[in-house]
Amino acid sequence: MISRTMQDALNLQINMEQYSAQLYLAMGAHCDALGFKGFAHWLRIQAGEETAHALKLMDFLLDRRGKVELGKIAAPPQSFGGVIQVFEQTLLHEEGITHKINSLFALSRTELDYASEIALQWYVTEQVEEEANVGQIVDQLRAIGDQGGGIWYLDSRMGKRTARTA
Numbered sequence: 060m061i062s063r064t065m066q067d068a069l070n071l072q073i074n075m076e077q078y079s080a081q082l083y084l085a086m087g088a089h090c091d092a093l094g095f096k097g098f099a100h101w102l103r104i105q106a107g108e109e110t111a112h113a114l115k116l117m118d119f120l121l122d123r124r125g126k127v128e129l130g131k132i133a134a135p136p137q138s139f140g141g142v143i144q145v146f147e148q149t150l151l152h153e154e155g156i157t158h159k160i161n162s163l164f165a166l167s168r169t170e171l172d173y174a175s176e177i178a179l180q181w182y183v184t185e186q187v188e189e190e191a192n193v194g195q196i197v198d199q200l201r202a203i204g205d206q207g208g209g210i211w212y213l214d215s216r217m218g219k220r221t222a223r224t225a
């Protein structure tokens with residue numbers, strides 16, 4: 060059975076993953092309103108991945124006979140600026156999530172909770188990928204700027220993102 064300390068920390072992370080989904084849905088709607096259907100599509104798929112991250116943690120807690128305690132999900136901002144700002148904010152958000160995952164990982168070690176440590180390894184690896192993907196988009200957006208044909212080309216490429224199956 061999982062400790063109360065670890066359970067509380069994992070429940071907070073579930074809430075954070077759900078907030079990430081909310082944030083990316085809001086950002087996607089914002090991009091859509093700006094006419095960027097491809098960026099909107101990419102962000103909507105990202106929101107789905109965040110929900111999957113929350114569910115994976117919930118299943119882990121349940122397997123450990125822990126209690127899932129879902130809390131209120133904070134409202135995301137209503138405005139994000141241009142597309143470059145949207146992805147700069149996405150990168151900042153993911154860096155914050157990485158920090159939270161690292162803290163959880165450290166907690167699992169102080170709690171001598173090896174099962175949580177192993178489960179959290181997946182999230183540590185995932186955050187490397189999240190930051191790399193979003194960082195690349197930010198670099199590309201900064202290089203092409205938010206005017207002209209380049210951003211529409213990138214928008215059409217972003218629209219080709221498919222949901223991960225596992």
Ligand code: OFO
Binds near residue numbers: 109
């Ligand atoms: Fe769940 O990785 Fe992004 O936030």
